[in-house]
Amino acid sequence: MCDRGAELVSSAELADGSGTTAAQVRKDLSNFGSFGKRGQGYAVEELRARLESILGLVRPRRVAVVGAGKIGSALLGYRDLTSRGFEIIVAFDIDPDKVGRTVFGVPVLPMNELEHRLAADGIEIVILATPPAVAQEVANRVTSAGVAGILSFAASKLETDGSLAVRWMDVALELEGLSFLISAATNGVEEP
Amino acid sequence: MCDRGAELVSSAELADGSGTTAAQVRKDLSNFGSFGKRGQGYAVEELRARLESILGLVRPRRVAVVGAGKIGSALLGYRDLTSRGFEIIVAFDIDPDKVGRTVFGVPVLPMNELEHRLAADGIEIVILATPPAVAQEVANRVTSAGVAGILSFAASKLETDGSLAVRWMDVALELEGLSFLISAATNGVEEP
DNA sequence: ATGTTCTTGTGAACTCTTTCACAAGCCTCG
DNA sequence: CGAGGCTTGTGAAAGAGTTCACAAGAACAT
Ligand SMILES: NC(=O)c1ccc[n+]([C@@H]2O[C@H](COP(=O)([O-])OP(=O)(O)OC[C@H]3O[C@@H](n4cnc5c(N)ncnc54)[C@H](O)[C@@H]3O)[C@@H](O)[C@H]2O)c1
Ligand SMILES: NC(=O)c1ccc[n+]([C@@H]2O[C@H](COP(=O)([O-])OP(=O)(O)OC[C@H]3O[C@@H](n4cnc5c(N)ncnc54)[C@H](O)[C@@H]3O)[C@@H](O)[C@H]2O)c1
Numbered sequence: 001m002c003d004r005g006a007e008l009v010s011s012a013e014l015a016d017g018s019g020t021t022a023a024q025v026r027k028d029l030s031n032f033g034s035f036g037k038r039g040q041g042y043a044v045e046e047l048r049a050r051l052e053s054i055l056g057l058v059r060p061r062r063v064a065v066v067g068a069g070k071i072g073s074a075l076l077g078y079r080d081l082t083s084r085g086f087e088i089i090v091a092f093d094i095d096p097d098k099v100g101r102t103v104f105g106v107p108v109l110p111m112n113e114l115e116h117r118l119a120a121d122g123i124e125i126v127i128l129a130t131p132p133a134v135a136q137e138v139a140n141r142v143t144s145a146g147v148a149g150i151l152s153f154a155a156s157k158l159e160t161d162g163s164l165a166v167r168w169m170d171v172a173l174e175l176e177g178l179s180f181l182i183s184a185a186t187n188g189v190e191e192p
Numbered sequence: 193m194c195d196r197g198a199e200l201v202s203s204a205e206l207a208d209g210s211g212t213t214a215a216q217v218r219k220d221l222s223n224f225g226s227f228g229k230r231g232q233g234y235a236v237e238e239l240r241a242r243l244e245s246i247l248g249l250v251r252p253r254r255v256a257v258v259g260a261g262k263i264g265s266a267l268l269g270y271r272d273l274t275s276r277g278f279e280i281i282v283a284f285d286i287d288p289d290k291v292g293r294t295v296f297g298v299p300v301l302p303m304n305e306l307e308h309r310l311a312a313d314g315i316e317i318v319i320l321a322t323p324p325a326v327a328q329e330v331a332n333r334v335t336s337a338g339v340a341g342i343l344s345f346a347a348s349k350l351e352t353d354g355s356l357a358v359r360w361m362d363v364a365l366e367l368e369g370l371s372f373l374i375s376a377a378t379n380g381v382e383e384p
Numbered sequence: 385a386t387g388t389t390c391t392t393g394t395g396a397a398c399t400c401t402t403t404c405a406c407a408a409g410c411c412t413c414g
Numbered sequence: 415c416g417a418g419g420c421t422t423g424t425g426a427a428a429g430a431g432t433t434c435a436c437a438a439g440a441a442c443a444t
Contacts, residue, residue, distance in 0.1 A: 018349075021403075022421090061367070070269045077262045149374050172278065178342075202390090230438065
């Protein structure tokens, strides 16, 4: 909307564009203050700035990827992250064939430099893209290196202290969700 | 648990392993019938079978990937999907350099064969991994081909009729969530 | 048999989220 | 300047989802 030069946007328009309702948009935003203009809507540029600050993206977040395999490499080439406020600074891998290369402009470093470089580069978020079997071990090292958040692609439970935020992305789980919806829409539940 | 040969599992154990509470597990399962054994727990093998049938995964679901780029190719090599009940049968791309090849054992076909092959191969779910700009167009074609669900990696709104289920996976959105949690844990919201 | 120990299944209570509905405020136009 | 048209912000109502707490049953030892 900023790019299109729109000045104002109503809660109804925002709701439309994001699959929710106008009341929901207003209620949600009101949790962070009241910065709309009655009779007008929200000033687009101000709203953008507010959301940026609510999300903690006033400065770009510094991100590292651990595991430069299939999914890890794909992420290293995911250009859109920059425009959403994230910079992938560095990647790590244990495979000697991968270490030392540069993938989509991002250097792949060996695991023995992990803690040192996470700290030196001021990494705030680690994207975990190793096999599930080693995810816990990597998470431990990342935690002790003082990183603030982990986004894990490994579908394994991670035991962490409360000192960092953890989220998962699980493709199979989403497919299961789709499968459930599809079943519900057609057969209903099929007896086992 | 089946592999480990466990016979029975309690709601408390299930809760433990999945980050929820025992009461929640029981309430959720009770929505689909009552198949636990009082005093004992749930029979592991029966529970597996029930969940499989609830999720509609008694038979593997047939999946196609559209867009064999960075993320699309990674998915074609995602072996764990098979064990979770999904078979990636085929991929499609518009780039002549990609069409005709086989990526991780999956053939990449040209877009002009899309509708025909989706139908011929009995594809139920399409994973959308094209640039966002063409996602809507592809979604339209996929819809009219009678596919039942779409999992989109493109962070663009898709307009679809109610005939299919749609889900999104948005890496940047998850990172934004992490960033918010991190901010909340440290500064609080920073003024814009 | 009976008592003990366990764990499910589930109403009822509680908490959290969403929707409703309208006063308050801003802008434009006559 | 006041009326009319919009849209926000927000209490209150309605609706969902979660947790509590306990009766009902199952196994097993005595
Ligand atoms: N491929 C996909 O599309 C996909 C999709 C979703 C999730 N996942 C998950 O993401 C993870 C990675 O999957 P992938 O398909 O990219 O696998 P992959 O084998 O291609 O990549 C894994 C990478 O991790 C590296 N690695 C192994 N042990 C390591 C260690 N101890 N420390 C650091 N690096 C180590 C390997 O050298 C390899 O480069 C898995 O947990 C997988 O389940 C994959
Ligand atoms: N790279 C990542 O890690 C990543 C992560 C999450 C989401 N995404 C999203 O996934 C999508 C793909 O990203 P990518 O990084 O793989 O890009 P990419 O450019 O590597 O791949 C896109 C592929 O789509 C093909 N394509 C283009 N137009 C097409 C059309 N009309 N029909 C069929 N195929 C077409 C291209 O030939 C290319 O192979 C984008 O929407 C991106 O935002 C990417």
